[in-house]
Amino acid sequence: MGDEERKGPEEADGAAAQAAAEAAAKARAEAAAKAKAAKEAAEAAKPAWEREPKIPEWEEAGGDPIAAALAERHGASLLSARTLAGDLVLAVERDAIREVARSLHDEHGFTMLIDICGADYPDREGPRFEVVYHLMNLDSCRRVRLRVSTDEDSPVPSLVPLWRGANWPEREAFDMYGIGFADHPDMTRILMWEGFEGHPLRKDFPVEGIETGAAIYPEYYEEAAGPVTGTGTGWKPPRDEEGAAGAAEDA
């Protein structure tokens, strides 16, 4: 009995305490919600440039008419269609890129090739390189970005048959990343010199450069010991050494 008696008030206390705690929690939540709403209102009242920056996020572009038409036309070759900050980004199967670009060019009015560039993602699973195409429709001022994954050994179909202007940017992607392009009329280096080994924009290419063996002044440099930025070959012109020796003798 005594136990029960003792228990009763405890239970009652417990229930009361629980109720009080719940009420307090509710009040806190309400206060927090109110504060949050007030903060949001204050944030919204601020001019746009004083608000916290809103970082753009990826969204599925299911309702986009161009993405829908392409998905219907090319089916599984269109790997994904998403938007980020208003830009439509399509991931395309490597071998289907020319057909996708052709239908964008012929059927959707994307008559201008803005840019082609490579990119390197060595930490990524699967193919490490990406080729990124920017197309533009001059009438509707819309842009589309196409992305293709590839690796060193599998060439991407060239877009030169569609746009003659694809020639140089594809050469640059080859030069900088070693990405090959099939059916390209002139797959040679463009910015680096012929005979250069390596692809400078790859992530594993050292920033300070590599020993190229390019002797600029053969009378001064030994073969395969040309000047390379940052590596400090320690070379001095011979006449300076003579001059220094002469100065030392004079002293």
Add this chain to the structure above:
Amino acid sequence: MAAPDTVGTRDSLFEVEEMELAFGPQHPSTHGVLRLDLKVDGERIVGCYPIIGYLHRGTEKLFELHPFFQNVPHTDRMDYVAAATNNLAYVGAVEKLTGLTVPPRAAYIRTILCELQRISSHLLWLATHAIDIGAMTPFFYTFREREEVLDLFEEYCGARLTLNCMRPGGLPFDLPVGWTDRCGAFVDKFPAKVDEYEGLLTHNRIWKKRTVGIGVMSKEQALQYGVTGPMLRASGVGFDLRKATPYEAYGEVDFDVPVFHGGDTYDRYLVRMEEMRQSTRIVRQCLDKLPDGPVMAKKPRVLKAAKDTEAYYAIEGPKGEIGFYIVGNGTPNPQRCRVRPPSFYNLQIVPELTQDRLLSDLVAIVGTTDIVLGEVDR
């Protein structure tokens, strides 16, 4: 001494051989270190192969090494005669990637700087193009006014060419006292100066002989090669990013986009001359409407882009569409920063324009493309 060979058929006596000629990289008319390997039949060009890369400095690699804020000076050194537009394209891409909004005063000042930059870039182009063709006088006239534009830049940010005058989120500093008056005085008198240049050239018989009908580029060719800017607008395509997708304050000012349909060197000259006049209109309106307020947005102390996000942002530079494609990786540095240089694409069409033309026309055609090799090679 052997007697001169005067006996033979006509063909054996007047044998014509095709010759290879390296035009550049140290030729003054190539505007930098452009090399064109030419095959010429007498004065006629039968083959042209541009070789670029002499000014390659690996800027895109350098972008990956530095945080977003420290990359602005690298953009100055690409198109080094139009640094402000390079700055704007880069900071615009970073703002798009990180969601920053620019205060209106900063947007207006950016517009003013970009239009002054367009004027100075076109003036430099006109001076060098005219010298290439043989007209020396416009050089002295245009550099007189270009000097005033550069003085305005110097007063604003301390530099004359490599301006480094924008930051992601706004501008590094507000305008100095009295700057708007001096800038206004310049743009008010400048249209008369453009008339002066046109008086020297537009109806000049030699100028027209050297430019009319030279290097004709059709609309189809322009689209095939991704040619943008004044070159595109001289071929009958009235496309200008300032009108098509207004950025900064361009949506709030009134201006015209000059379009010509001939596609030759002369029309490209006319487009640029008219653009300079329109630029003064834009600057005048921006100065009149210039709002008060801050020039820098609230921004995080360390600007980071979220992992696996990317943005492409392009503006209408003096030479065409200059755009930046930036990929973020969750650190303050970009994973990849690609520049879409207008000169690179505009130069690519030169072999097609020079085919079967004379060597002297090549100089006019290279001049009219308005290339800057710092941007072509990066």
